[in-house]
Amino acid sequence: MILEICVDSVESAIGSDLGGADRVELCSALREGGITPSVGLISEVRSAISIGLFVLIRPRGGDFVYSDHEFKVMREDIRVAKNSGAHGVVLGLLTIDGQVDVDRTRSLIELARPMEVTFHRAFDVSIDLDRALDDVIACEADRLLTSGGEPNAIRGTERIASLREAAGNRIRIMAGGGIRETNVRTFVHQTGVREVHTSLRERSSAQNGQAQHAGAHVKIGSHEDEFSRFTVIEKDVRSFKSVLQGIHTEDGLKQS
Numbered sequence: 001m002i003l004e005i006c007v008d009s010v011e012s013a014i015g016s017d018l019g020g021a022d023r024v025e026l027c028s029a030l031r032e033g034g035i036t037p038s039v040g041l042i043s044e045v046r047s048a049i050s051i052g053l054f055v056l057i058r059p060r061g062g063d064f065v066y067s068d069h070e071f072k073v074m075r076e077d078i079r080v081a082k083n084s085g086a087h088g089v090v091l092g093l094l095t096i097d098g099q100v101d102v103d104r105t106r107s108l109i110e111l112a113r114p115m116e117v118t119f120h121r122a123f124d125v126s127i128d129l130d131r132a133l134d135d136v137i138a139c140e141a142d143r144l145l146t147s148g149g150e151p152n153a154i155r156g157t158e159r160i161a162s163l164r165e166a167a168g169n170r171i172r173i174m175a176g177g178g179i180r181e182t183n184v185r186t187f188v189h190q191t192g193v194r195e196v197h198t199s200l201r202e203r204s205s206a207q208n209g210q211a212q213h214a215g216a217h218v219k220i221g222s223h224e225d226e227f228s229r230f231t232v233i234e235k236d237v238r239s240f241k242s243v244l245q246g247i248h249t250e251d252g253l254k255q256s
Helices: 010-019 039-048 068-083 102-112 121-125 129-138 157-167 184-191 234-255
Strands: 002-007 023-026 052-056 088-091 116-119 143-146 172-176 195-198 201-204 229-232
Touching (some): 002 234, 010 039, 010 229, 010 234, 068 088, 088 102, 102 129, 121 129, 121 143, 143 157, 157 172, 157 184, 184 195
Parallel strands (some): 002 023, 002 195, 052 088, 088 116, 116 143, 143 172, 172 195
16 A cells, blocks of 8 residues: 655655655645645755655646646756656646647656656546546556545545546556545545555644744735644654555455
8 A cells, every 4th residue: 555645845755754655745835736846845855755756747726727838847847856856746737628638748758757657636627537537548647646526535436446447457546635544444445546645734833933923914825824834744644554554454364
């Protein structure tokens, strides 16, 4: 059982590593659904952890239909991730009519090699999941991250199971979205997935104590409690990973 943790800081990446995660997906601006992290963040995380590092390639928030300029940005960000020692990248492109943008996705995947490539949850907002699965496979991505076309993977359990069955050995299906320690055992048994993506962030104080903002009533961004920080904690990752290891052991006993 593979555990991938979504992180947006060096501290969270270290917590994921120490807690036993298999890899991290590194992003920035998670409140926007995640965008490509800076070169500095990629480099510092790479030097701070020993587990797999996948970098999100997403030039902005919003939809997944990208202009020619944005596509060029994505190409350059893939080169940066590769040169920074990342093991993989995470990306997803759609056409204006809600289909997988096969030509440009394939082009980015070819550029990314020999890194691995995950096609992310842009898949879940495509107009036809069955066709999108075949298109992602045709692009030769290594892995598909999905919630089954639902707001979270728990609601998409049945569809994820059918996608995994349809995919066979052609691509790995990784489930993500709302998966927690309390529901992962049942979810894995119902879907048969062997890779799980989750974000185990907890509200945290600033490094040297709770930051004090005299002007906390001032809004710089568009989010509530924008001065709060959220961090992945080692113990939470370790606890989640322990459940996955238990599932692996149970499966081994059933097969013996």
